Amino acid sequence: MRQGEDKTRTAGVAGAAQSGASTKWAGAAPWVVVAAFWLLLFVRLTTTWRASVEQAHGWxxxxxxxxxxWERLRRGARPGLVSPGGRIAAGAGVAVGMAVMCAVLPWFEANRMWPAAQWVFTAGVAVASTGVLAWVGGWRWSANFFFPWFFATTALLWPTMVQTPLMNALAQGNAQATAELVSLTGHPAVARGNIIEVGAGFVGVEEACSGLRSLQAVWMLAWLLGELAFLRWSRRVGLVALAVAIAVLTNLARTVFLTWRVAGEGLGAIERWHDLAGGIEMVVTLAAVAAVAYGFARGEKTPAPILAPPRPVWRGRSAVVLLGICGLAEGGTRAWFAWHHEEGGRQWALASAVPGWPSAPIPERTQEILHASSADGRTWERSGDDRRGLAYVFRWENDTAVAMEARRHDPTVCMPGLGAELEAELAPVVVETGGETVPFRAYRFRAEGTTQHVFFCVWDVFESRVAPIEVENEVAFSYRWARVREGRSRADLAQIIFVLQGEPSDAAACAWLRRQVGVLLRRK
Known part of the structure; x- marks a missing residue:
């Protein structure tokens, strides 16, 4: 009799332990699935956060x-019973969200810095996450987490249709206001688009107005402080609006200061004052936004925490199925791109020991702007000759995100910022070297009375051909699809630049290019 009771007690203990483990898994299952959804997103966004200083807040x-x-679990609504209709709607939300995620994932992998892919994939993750939580705790409870999903969008790049016109308008307005204010100090200044001209030279928007690009960090900070202070929604929106205004005004003050110093000290003032002015601007902006948030928070009531935070449960089999779908989508995507990884061509480099072409250091500021993975530089001059030459090869061999700079920075963008005026775009110059036909875009600039010929090529290493640099090719659907179809997740780009200064003849400059490319340019 006692032996039978012992067996019954042992079976009961084992059953209780098994039931306890099952209950713990059922309580954790929905959050494990939601975490898997968001992990697929954040793993890819790290490329953007690493590539762009303006997106570093994403970490x-x-x-x-x-x-x-966690805070909304402690202080928000409790999960409730889910009706059959609500469960069907929640299941549909999960299905739609995961379908979007699976469809967009290859595009996102190939084009990690494409804002459209980031936003659509994030929308799919948010819908699927909301569906999972509505399935286990009801729609009212799942709505409690809308703000965290919205806050995640502060880590994304703004859509091009928003960012480009906004940044252009702010930069031009900044330049116009700066020119007027600096002129009032006794230093005549004129705004030419995004460039400010003073007596000492030109101050480019990339140098003086780059603080405008920190708007996204201020945007994130304002929403963060509003949540930490438990502000009502009207006050949160007001805080965000004031934070953006503060960022614009502090950047204007920084631009005025830098331009004023350039007018008084010369172009070297940019290097001396740039970092200090940027640091002061950041501190003042953060302090001002925090002060506004503190003022808004006075009188706001903090929700009392729930003594025992709710733990909704979910059938483990459903969680396993969804995790399996995530694993298949991720594994299939990685396998496709790994299969094509080694199909690309060879990179370009400058020969290391060529008489008359000593090594030239790459300016630190240039490296910061371009984010190239490696680069070569050489200088050329001849005794008794006023002509001077430069040659650079910048290589992007890793992340697609940073290689976007290879397409954005061509001579028509960079040279005016250095005070050079474009006189003419010449016919392309085609050079045969290293078994390849390399077409160079050719430009003639004038700076301080001296002619400068700039020859420029962006080379697609994967395809062994020149890469398109026009904006429309960068955002075209066909370009994005080609990267997916070819399994290209790496950059595999090279930017080849030759500059000849002091040669008035276009024909002589082109002949110089053909000779020097054959001497210098090599395949790695």
Whole structure:
């Protein structure tokens, strides 16, 4: 009799332990699935955060997202019973969200810095996550997490249709206001688009107005402070609007200061004052936004925490199925791109020991702007000759995101910022070297009374051909699809630049290019 009781007790203990483990998994299952959804997004966004200083705040977003979810579990609505109709709607949300994620994932992998892919994939993740939580706790409870999902968008690039006109308008307005204010100090200044001209030279928007690009960080900070202070929505929107205004005004002050110093000290003042002015601007902006948030938070009531945070449960089999779908989508995508990884061509480099072409250091500021993975530089001059030459090869061999700079920075963008005026775009110059036909775009500039010929090529190493640099090719659907179809997740680009200064003849400059390319340019 006692032996039978012992067996019954042992079976009961084992069953209780198994039931406890099952209950713990059922409680954790929905959050494991939601975490898997967001992990697929954040793993790819790290490329953008690493490539762009303006997006570096994105590294803080995943941790803040977890914190916001925990706080809303502690202080928000409790999960409720889910009706059959609500469960069907939640299941449909999960299906739609995951379908979007699976469809967009290859595009996102191939084009990680494409804002459209980032936003559509994030929308799919948010819809699928909301569906999972509505399935286990009802729609009212799942709505409690809308703000964390929205906050995640602060880590994304703004859509091009928003960012480009906004940045252009702000930069031009900044330049116009700066020119007027600096002129009032006794230093005549004229705004020419995004460039400010003073007596000492030109101050480019990339140098003086780059703080405008920090708007996204201020945008994120304002929403963060509004959530931490438990502000009502009207006050949160007001805080964000004031934060943006503060960022624009502090950047204007920084631009005025830098331009004023250039007018008084010369172009070298940019290097001396750029970092200090940027640091002061950042501190003042953050302090002002924090002060506004503190003022808005006075009188706001903090929601009382729930003594025992709710733990909704979910059938483990459903979680396993969704995790399996995520794993298949991720594994299939990575396998496709890994299969094509080694199909690309060979990179370009400058020969290391060529008489008359000593090594030239790459300016640190140039490296910061271009984010090239490696680069070569050479200089050329001849005794008794006023002509001077430069040759550069910048290589992007890793992330697609940073290689976007290879397409954005061509001579028509960079040279005016250095005070050079474009006189003519010449016919392309085609050079045969290293078994390849390399077409160079040719430009003639004038700076301080001296003629400068600039020859420029962006080379697609994967395809072993010249890469398109026009904006329309960069955003075209066909270009994005080609990267997916070819399994291209790496950059595989090279920017080849030759500059000849002091040669008035276009024909002589082109002949010089053909000779020097044959001597210098090599395949790695």
């Amino acid at each position: 803080a977003v995943p941790g803040l997202l977890v914190y916001f979810i």
